[in-house]
Amino acid sequence: MKKILKLSLGLFLVAVIAASCGKSERSSTTGWKYNDTEWGGFEKRDYEGQATGPNLVLVEGGTFMMGVTEQDVTFEWNNIPRRVTVSSFYMDETEVANIDYREYLYWLSRVFGESYPEVKVNALPDTLVWREEMAYNEPFVETYFRHPAYDTYPVVGVTWLQANEYCKWRTDRVNEMMLIERGILNPNSDQKDEDNFNTESYLAGQYEGSVNKGMKDFKTGGERAVQFEDGILLPSYRLPTEAEWEYAALALVGNQTSPKDENISDKRLYPWNGNTVRFQQRNKYQGEILANFKRGRGDYMGMAGKLNDNAHITGEVRAFLPNDFGLYNMGGNVSEWVMDLYRPLTSMSLRDVETHDLNSFRGGIFKTKELDENGNPVQKDSLGRLRYRYVQDDEVAERENYKRGKVYDYLDGDKESEVTYDYGNTTLINDKARVVKGGSWADRAYWLVPGARRFKQEDKADKTIGFRCAMTRTGSPSGNDFKSGNGFGGKRKKTKRKYK
Numbered sequence: 238m239k240k241i242l243k244l245s246l247g248l249f250l251v252a253v254i255a256a257s258c259g260k261s262e263r264s265s266t267t268g269w270k271y272n273d274t275e276w277g278g279f280e281k282r283d284y285e286g287q288a289t290g291p292n293l294v295l296v297e298g299g300t301f302m303m304g305v306t307e308q309d310v311t312f313e314w315n316n317i318p319r320r321v322t323v324s325s326f327y328m329d330e331t332e333v334a335n336i337d338y339r340e341y342l343y344w345l346s347r348v349f350g351e352s353y354p355e356v357k358v359n360a361l362p363d364t365l366v367w368r369e370e371m372a373y374n375e376p377f378v379e380t381y382f383r384h385p386a387y388d389t390y391p392v393v394g395v396t397w398l399q400a401n402e403y404c405k406w407r408t409d410r411v412n413e414m415m416l417i418e419r420g421i422l423n424p425n426s427d428q429k430d431e432d433n434f435n436t437e438s439y440l441a442g443q444y445e446g447s448v449n450k451g452m453k454d455f456k457t458g459g460e461r462a463v464q465f466e467d468g469i470l471l472p473s474y475r476l477p478t479e480a481e482w483e484y485a486a487l488a489l490v491g492n493q494t495s496p497k498d499e500n501i502s503d504k505r506l507y508p509w510n511g512n513t514v515r516f517q518q519r520n521k522y523q524g525e526i527l528a529n530f531k532r533g534r535g536d537y538m539g540m541a542g543k544l545n546d547n548a549h550i551t552g553e554v555r556a557f558l559p560n561d562f563g564l565y566n567m568g569g570n571v572s573e574w575v576m577d578l579y580r581p582l583t584s585m586s587l588r589d590v591e592t593h594d595l596n597s598f599r600g601g602i603f604k605t606k607e608l609d610e611n612g613n614p615v616q617k618d619s620l621g622r623l624r625y626r627y628v629q630d631d632e633v634a635e636r637e638n639y640k641r642g643k644v645y646d647y648l649d650g651d652k653e654s655e656v657t658y659d660y661g662n663t664t665l666i667n668d669k670a671r672v673v674k675g676g677s678w679a680d681r682a683y684w685l686v687p688g689a690r691r692f693k694q695e696d697k698a699d700k701t702i703g704f705r706c707a708m709t710r711t712g713s714p715s716g717n718d719f720k721s722g723n724g725f726g727g728k729r730k731k732t733k734r735k736y737k
Contacts, residue, residue, distance in 0.1 A: 278456030284468045286717030289327065290411050290708060294563045296485050298325040298714050303483055303597070305688040306506050315581040316690050321594045323484045325714035328477060329705035331554035331565045332391035332573065333403065335382055338362065341403055344410070349620065352430050356620070360402060362394035366700040377550070377700075389553045391571045391703035397476075397671045397695035400574050400704040404474040407706065412436045412470045413446075421463055423447035431621040436473075438621055440465050441614045477707035479577040479690065480597045482674045486568065486687035491561025507685050508560045508567045514682050528557060528569030528685055529678045537678065550700075551678050568685035571703035572677045576600060579670040579692035580649040600671075601644045603628040669695045677701035 261270040262281065271281040289295065304318030345357040367377035381387050382394070395403075413434040416422040425447040428434065438444040442462070451460030452467065463469055477485070486508045494500040503510060509527055511517050516525045526545040529552045531537055539545030546552065552570055559565045578600035607615045607624040614623050628642035641647075645668050648654045660667040670692045676684030679701050683689065693699065 272455050274455050274458045278454070280455055280466070282467055286713075287468075287711050288415070288471060290471055290474070292329050292331065293327040293706075293708060294330055295710065295716055296326055296328050296481070296562050296564075297490065297716070298323045298484075298710075299490075301484055301487060301489060302504075303480055303688070305686065306504060307683060307686040307688070313581060316688050318688075319594070321480055321597050323480050324596055325710040325716075326477070326481055327708040327710060328481070328485050328562070328564060329707070330559070330563060332571055332703045332705045333400075334389050334554050335392050336388040338392040338395070338403065339382075341406055344406070347426075348428055348433050349430065353620070360399055362392060362399070363396075363698045364394055366394040366698055381550075389555070390551050391554055391566075393551065393571060393700050393703050394698045395574075395702075395704065396698045397574045397693075399698075400476060403704075404476060404706050407474045408471070409433075409435050411474070412439075415469060415471065416463060419469065420449050421451070423449045431617060431619050433621045435617070435621045435623070436470055437614075437623045438617045439463075440470070441617075441623060443614070443617050443623070444621065472709045472711060474706040474708055476574055476576040476704060478596070478598045479575045479672050479674060481707060482573065482575045483687045485562055485564055486560070486675065488561035488564070488567075505687075508687060509558075514685070528676075529566070530569040530676050530685055531679055531681055533681075548678060551703075567675060567687070569676055569680075570678055572673045572675045572680070572684070572691070572699075572701055574702060574704040575672050575674050577672040578645050578668065579666060579672045579690075580646075581666070599645070599647070599649075601647075603633075603639075603642050666692070667694075671695045673702060 261273050261276075263270050264279075269279070270276040271279060300320060300322045302318050303321045304316045306318075342357055342360060345360055349356040362382055364378050364382050367374040367381065381390070382392065413422065417424055422434075423446075425434075432444070434444060434446055439446070439462070445462075448462075452463055454461040487505050488508060489501050489505060492502045492505070492510070494502050506512050507514065507527075514527055514530070516522045516527055526532075526539075529546045529548045532539070532545060538547065538549045546557075546569075548556070548570075552566075554570070555565050556570070557566060560567055577598060580599055604625040605628055607626050609615050617623055630641050633640055633642065646654070650656050650658055658664050658666045671694070673691045673693050674687070674689075676682070676686075676689070684691075693702065
C-alpha cells in the first residue's frame with residue numbers, strides 16, 4: 238500500500254512540474270500571455286546578459302578621486318582632483334596590436350579595394366613617425382608595422398580619427414561573428430562595397446546577408462531577423478573616456494580592504510601599489526621594473542645582460558603584470574588616445590563639477606539618424622552605413638537637459654565662461670585637441686601616473702601613441718551574475734555569458 242502511495246505521489250509531482258514548465262508566462266499587469274501567437278505575440282526575451290566581447294574585461298564601476306596624485310611639476314593645474322563616479326564598462330586587456338590593425342586593413346582592401354581604394358589609404362598608419370633628424374630609426378619605418386616580429390606590439394602612428402574608425406569596424410565584425418555563432422547568418426567573405434554587414438544597417442533592415450535561419454516570430458508564427466530588443470548584438474566598441482581610462486588604470490579595487498565594505502586601504506600613485514617603479518615584494522621579482530618607460534636620459538632599457546624593461550622602443554602588449562582589473566600596460570609602453578576633447582579648465586568650475594560628476598566627459602556633439610517621411614532611416618551610404626546629421630541648436634531650444642547640439646566649449650571657452658582659446662597665437666588648444674593618457678616607452682616615470690594628461694590634434698599621429706577600445710556595459714553594473722533586486726536584496730546567478 239505504501240509503495241502504491243509513493244508511486245502515485247511521484248507521478249503527481251512529475252505531472253505538476255511538466256504542467257508548470259509548459260505553462261506560458263503572463264504579464265503581471267494585464268494577465269496576457271507572453272510569446273504566444275494566439276495572444277498577439279508580444280515577446281518577453283529570455284535575456285542571457287551582455288556577452289563579453291573578444292579581448293574585453295569587465296571593469297566594475299564606482300567612485301574615485303579623479304585627478305593628479307603626483308606633484309604637478311608642469312604647473313598646468315589641468316586635472317585638479319575631484320570625486321566622480323564611473324559606470325561599469327568593458328575595456329581591452331591590451332593595446333590594439335599591429336596584427337589587429339593589419340587585419341582591419343586587409344578587410345578594408347578586400348571589401349572596398351576595387352571601388353573605393355581611398356578607404357584603405359585613409360586608414361593606413363603613418364610609419365614615418367619613426368623618423369628623427371638626429372637618429373637612425375629608418376629600419377622601424379619599414380619593419381615595425383609590417384614585420385611579423387612586431388605582430389604583438391602596439392600599433393602606433395594612428396590618429397584619433399583613425400582609431401575611432403577602427404572601433405566602428407570592430408563593432409560590426411564582432412556582431413557579425415555573434416550572429417554566425419548562433420547560426421543566424423552564414424559566413425560570407427564575398428561582401429563588397431555597401432553590401433557588407435553593418436550592425437545598424439542590419440537592425441534597420443537594410444542588410445540581409447547570407448541567412449541560415451531566423452528568430453521565431455511570435456506575431457506571425459514564422460521567422461524574423463534579429464532585433465535590437467533581442468539583446469544579442471553588443472554595443473559599440475569605442476575609445477574610453479578620460480574618466481574611464483583613469484579609473485581603470487588606478488584599479489583601486491585591488492586595495493579594497495574587504496569585499497563587504499567600501500574602504501580602500503591605500504591610494505595609488507601608479508597603476509600598482511607603492512611609490513616606486515620597481516617590484517617591491519620579497520620574491521624572485523623583487524627590484525624588477527614594472528613598466529616600459531625611459532628611466533633616465535639616454536636610458537631606454539638598461540644595460541646588456543640586465544635589460545630593465547626588455548624594450549628599447551615599445552614592448553609586447555602583454556608584457557609586465559596586469560593591474561588589478563586585469564589590464565596590461567596601463568602605465569608605459571604607449572600613451573593612449575581617449576575620447577575626450579582637451580580643455581585645461583575642465584575641473585575648475587564648481588558648476589561643472591557638481592553637474593557632471595557621473596561619467597564625466599567633454600566632447601559631446603549630438604547626432605541623429607536621417608529619416609524619410611515615414612520616420613524610417615534613409616538608404617545607407619556607399620560604404621553600407623546609415624546616414625546621420627548633426628543636431629542643430631534650434632531643434633533643442635525647448636529642452637531642459639541640453640540646449641546645444643555641439644557642447645565642446647561648455648563652461649570652458651563658451652560665452653558663459655568668458656574664456657577664449659586663440660589657437661596658433663596664444664595656445665595650441667582648439668576643437669581638434671584630444672586627450673592623451675598614460676606614459677610611453679619614451680617618457681619619464683612622471684607620465685605613468687594615471688592622472689597625468691596631455692593632448693594632441695586628432696588628425697596627427699605619433700610613434701609613442703596607440704589606443705585600446707572600450708564598450709558600455711548594459712544592465713547590472715556587477716555583471717551577468719547579478720539577477721534582480723537592489724542593494725542587499727539582489728540575488729546571484731551562477732552562470733556568466735561569455736563570447737565564444
